[in-house]
Structures are given as structure tokens and as C-alpha cells.
Amino acid sequence: MYVRIDSTTDRFGRPLYSRPRGLRLSPLAMALGIIALGVLLWTRPWAPRPAAAAAEEPLQRADLAPRLGEAIPERYHGAIVSTPPPGFTEPVVALTFDDGPHPDVTAPILDALSARGITASFFMLGLQAEKYPDLAKRVAAEGHILANHSYAHRVHMSQAEAVLELDRAEALIYRAAGDSPLLFRPPEGRTDTVLTQYARDERFTIVQWSVDSEDWKHPPADTIIANCMEDLEPGSIVILHDGGGGYPDTPKALPGLLDRIESEGYSFVTVPELLQAWDAHLSATGL
Numbered sequence: 001m002y003v004r005i006d007s008t009t010d011r012f013g014r015p016l017y018s019r020p021r022g023l024r025l026s027p028l029a030m031a032l033g034i035i036a037l038g039v040l041l042w043t044r045p046w047a048p049r050p051a052a053a054a055a056e057e058p059l060q061r062a063d064l065a066p067r068l069g070e071a072i073p074e075r076y077h078g079a080i081v082s083t084p085p086p087g088f089t090e091p092v093v094a095l096t097f098d099d100g101p102h103p104d105v106t107a108p109i110l111d112a113l114s115a116r117g118i119t120a121s122f123f124m125l126g127l128q129a130e131k132y133p134d135l136a137k138r139v140a141a142e143g144h145i146l147a148n149h150s151y152a153h154r155v156h157m158s159q160a161e162a163v164l165e166l167d168r169a170e171a172l173i174y175r176a177a178g179d180s181p182l183l184f185r186p187p188e189g190r191t192d193t194v195l196t197q198y199a200r201d202e203r204f205t206i207v208q209w210s211v212d213s214e215d216w217k218h219p220p221a222d223t224i225i226a227n228c229m230e231d232l233e234p235g236s237i238v239i240l241h242d243g244g245g246g247y248p249d250t251p252k253a254l255p256g257l258l259d260r261i262e263s264e265g266y267s268f269v270t271v272p273e274l275l276q277a278w279d280a281h282l283s284a285t286g287l
């Protein structure tokens with residue numbers, strides 16, 4: 001009889017050839033492979049590198065000191081300012097914008113200001129200036145003042161953290177504007193903090209406000225204008241916001257607000273210009 005013999009088995013049915021069973025690796029080789037893969041994923045040599053990494057070395061504020069604060073009268077170094085001095089009658093006001101720069105809010109505000117040749121003061125957050133460096137540069141290039149509103153808008157912190165908060169923001173302002181007037185507005189206007197004390201020790205002028213637009217409550221444009229006009233007087237500091245926290249009506253209110261303020265005979269100055277006017281008034285009146 002004819003017996004068919006399977007060519008892959010011997011006569012006892014055992015396989016003649018061992019089938020290929022995949023690549024066999026020792027545990028050591030596998031471990032090395034996993035480590036190598038991990039290193040590759042961690043370092044990501046294929047990822048694009050920031051070309052100007054070396055140029056982004058943190059600036060030391062001490063290096064900048066010789067050019068800083070020249071525009072601010074001596075009497076205001078380390079002082080807290082908010083309301084104009086008694087008897088001040090010059091019809092000038094300073095508009096200030098906090099928490100920017102943010103493309104959705106700062107850009108239309110800049111458009112409205114530059115259309116009328118008005119300059120203002122922008123109390124920027126360092127992290128926003130870091131995120132939108134071109135916008136921060138545009139603010140400076142259009143003649144506005146860049147001032148310090150801390151790096152991340154925190155209120156409570158240690159002394160070491162306060163140094164970082166102020167100095168990082170200051171370095172970013174310097175990078176955008178090429179100079180800084182040494183003006184600081186504390187987050188939430190809090191002057192009883194380690195951060196504000198550090199800023200005062202560093203001879204920053206602490207700039208509060210005398211007129212609150214209350215735009216942070218998100219009222220309609222008409223209410224923002226009414227809030228500003230209610231308390232406006234010669235030498236006022238007006239607080240508005242250009243942060244990303246949703247102040248869509250601030251740019252909407254601005255053209256009408258500028259019209260109203262101008263129609264009452266005021267002109268607009270930056271905070272350093274305002275403090276110079278306050279100072280001249282005090283000097284002239286012997287105070």
C-alpha cells in the first residue's frame with residue numbers, strides 16, 4: 001500500500017524543520033532597546049528647535065538700570081499714586097489698560113487710539129507679553145508706555161517669588177520697548193503684599209487709579225463710558241482692561257469714550273507725562 005509521508009515531518013510525526021519563531025532577543029538587548037527608544041522620544045531630535053534660543057537668555061534688570069525711570073519725577077520713586085494732587089487743574093487725563101496684551105482686545109484698542117493720535121499706558125502681564133511679543137512691540141512702536149503688572153497676576157507669594165514676578169515681567173517689557181519707566185500696578189490693586197513692597201523697594205512707582213471704568217464687570221459700552229465720565233477730573237488716571245479675560249465691550253466703548261473725554265476739553269497723556277504734570281504743579285505751589 002502506498003503511504004503518503006508528509007514531507008515536513010519525519011516518520012514519527014515530529015517536525016523536520018523548526019519553523020522560524022520570530023526574532024529572539026535576550027532580555028538585556030530588549031531592555032537596551034527600550035531605553036534607546038525612550039531617549040529618542042524624550043530628546044525628539046527631529047523636532048524643530050527654537051532658532052533664537054541663545055538670544056532669549058533672561059535679561060537681568062540690574063543691567064538695564066541706567067536707562068530706567070528717568071521720566072518719573074524723584075518724588076514718585078517708590079511711592080503709591082492714584083488721585084491728582086490738590087488744586088491740579090490742567091485738563092489732562094491718563095488712560096491705562098491692564099492685563100494685556102491680547103490680540104482680540106489690544107489690537108482694536110491700538111487702532112482706536114492711533115486713529116486719533118492718542119497715547120496711553122499699558123500695564124502688561126509678563127506672560128502675555130511673552131506670548132504675544134509682536135503685539136507688545138506694536139504697543140511700544142505706536143508711542144504708548146509699557147508698564148509692569150507682574151508676570152502672572154498672582155497676589156500672594158514669597159520674597160523670592162516676588163523678585164521673579166517683577167523682574168521677569170520687567171525684562172519682557174524691556175525686550176519689547178527697549179526701555180521701562182519703572183511703573184508697577186499690583187495685581188488686584190493690592191498694595192499690602194510682598195510683591196508690592198518689593199516693587200517699592202526697587203523704586204518703582206506704584207500706579208493705582210482714580211477713575212474705574214468697571215469694564216471688568218462686563219457692562220455694555222454705554223455703561224463703561226458713563227462710569228468713566230462720572231468721576232473724571234483734571235489729572236485723572238482711568239483704569240480699563242485689554243486682557244484676554246473677555247472684555248469685548250472695552251474696544252467697542254473706546255471711540256465713544258475718547259470723543260466724550262475730548263468734548264469736555266481734556267487731552268490725553270501717558271502716566272509718566274501725567275506724573276511730570278503733577279510734579280510741576282506741586283513744585284509750583286511749593287508742595
Ligand SMILES: [Zn+2]
Nearest residue numbers: 098099187188
Ligand atoms: Zn490685572
